[in-house]
Amino acid sequence: MTIICLLYRLTTTLLVSLISSVTFSFANVADCSTGSTIPEKILPGTYLVVGVFEHEDNAKKYTEHVAGQGLSAHYAFYAGSGYFYVYTYSALSTEEVTEAYQELRATQEFSEAWIFVAEGNDSVTNTLANKELPNRLDQSDDTTELTTSEATLPPTKPVSSEDQNSKKREKLERQPVLHLKFQATQEGSNQPIAATIKVVEGARSKNVGEVSTNEVLTVNKTEVLDSTLQIIPYAIGYRKVQFNLPLNGSDSDSVWQLIQYEGDTLVVDMSLQRLKKGDVQIMFNTYFHGNASVMRGRSRYEINELVKMLEEKPNMRIKLHGHTNGSGRGFIYTYNPESKNFFNLIQNKEHKKNGVSSIKLSALRTETIKHYLEHKGIAGDRIETQGWGGKRMIYPNDTPSSKHNIRVEIEILNE
Structure with a gap:
């Protein structure tokens, strides 16, 4: 009976010891797992x-x-x-x-x-953005120690970025058709910029396409003779710049740092600089009614972008240069400063019957822009104006491109 009792007590002790050991082991596993967990995949x-x-x-x-x-x-x-x-x-x-x-x-x-x-995925909504x-x-944990070997x-x-760029090159080379999307930001602030991007094939000076930022342009590589596409963004108030996109995967790594893939869409990120002292920029999207110093309604966006630049740089002074397509005289409709209606020709019926020179017309157009800037709160002493008429034409006035002679240019006098 005594031997049986001893065997019973020994068995009980062994079981308790075993259970304690297992419990301790599970406790250690639990401690490890609560320190950190790795998901099966990175979340969106x-x-x-x-x-x-x-x-x-x-x-x-x-x-x-x-x-x-x-x-x-x-x-x-x-x-x-x-x-x-x-x-x-x-x-x-x-x-x-x-x-x-x-x-x-x-x-x-x-x-x-x-x-x-x-x-x-579809379960991710904008409310979580x-x-x-x-x-x-x-x-x-700071208390965790590594062994010497570890x-x-x-x-x-x-x-490395070189390996990443190599993968981008390889993918671009394999694509017979490119889907291009462009994004522009202001250098320094990284604020998004709405810009127009022209894509040009340099070998033939052929315009491949023109899109706005965040729009997609499709380019068939078999129709492009050159090995490089010229990417030319335009935004009022920003310096003109050109980016070269190599179609054969060559060129420096610095170019490929601007490029990312979103699926099969090649996204080009461009950083643009504000205009500096001495820069001159054509206002390509500021239009006037024919024989008038009254702006067309589609000029609003670009003129307002000019306002933003002057508000952003309170010490900046500019000069507006007006140009026409050739020289001559004729009657014109003029903007009436008292009406504050910058875009409606009908409500600006005043016209000069005795004939006005092209120099006078180009000067009046710059004055209209100046009045608009003043109307938006920009001090008039920050804005100079001058009309040149047809003295500084870009193209002969009898060619299809002569319409581009009619323009206003911004010169930065001081930052």
Whole structure:
């Protein structure tokens, strides 16, 4: 009986010990899992990525390294590529990531950081557009220690911008038809700009197409003889610039930094500078009624963009130069400053019957623009005007392009 009791007690002790051991093991697993969890895939949104890794251990170590630089660092698995992405910021709105992107790329170590957009699904609505995505992985606990071998093991090298650019080149070369979308922002502020983009084939000076920002232009590469397309954005108040898009995948890496793919659509991001002292810009989208100093209604947008520039730069002074197609005299309808109606010819019936010179007409047109700017609150002493008539024509007045001689130019006198 005594032996039976001893065996019973020994068995009980062993069972209790085993249960305790299992419980302790499960407790350790639970502790590990609550520290951080990795989702099966990155959630829809925009990420500021600093490194991409094939192995989770390397992604984790690099995340700890980035966190050691005083940055918020996380990593997550993206099923679309099969890699782990290390990122410092995430949001559903691309605009929210842009500012952080500019700041991070200004640092030497993270100068190759890039913006990654994980495609969403139908369940993602616009109501979530301004909400920050939850962190995919909590920062590592400061009390966690790495072994010497782990601490000194260098992380796998992040995917370089050169590799990313190479993939863009390869994809562009494979596409017989290009779908191009253009975006423009103001240099320094990154504010979106509404611009008109002209796409030109330089070899034949052929106009391939013209679209506004965020519109898609389709280009059949088989119909383009040149190896490069010239991208020329125009926005009033901004310097003229030209971007070259190589169709054969060549050219410098700096060009490819401006290019991203959204599915099969090639998106070109362009940064435009405000006009500087000494710059002269033609107001291509400011129109006047024939033989009149009264503007057409479609001039409103461009004139208002000029107002914005002058409001943005309160010390800027400009000079408006008026030009006509040739010289001569004739009767004209004039704008009546008292009416404050800048765009209606019928309500500005006053005309000069005895004949007015082309120089006078071009001067009156610049005066109409000046009156409009003053009407919008711009001080008149910031605006000079001059009419040139047909003295500075761009094209002969008997050619199809002669209509472009009728124009107003902005000269920046002072910033």
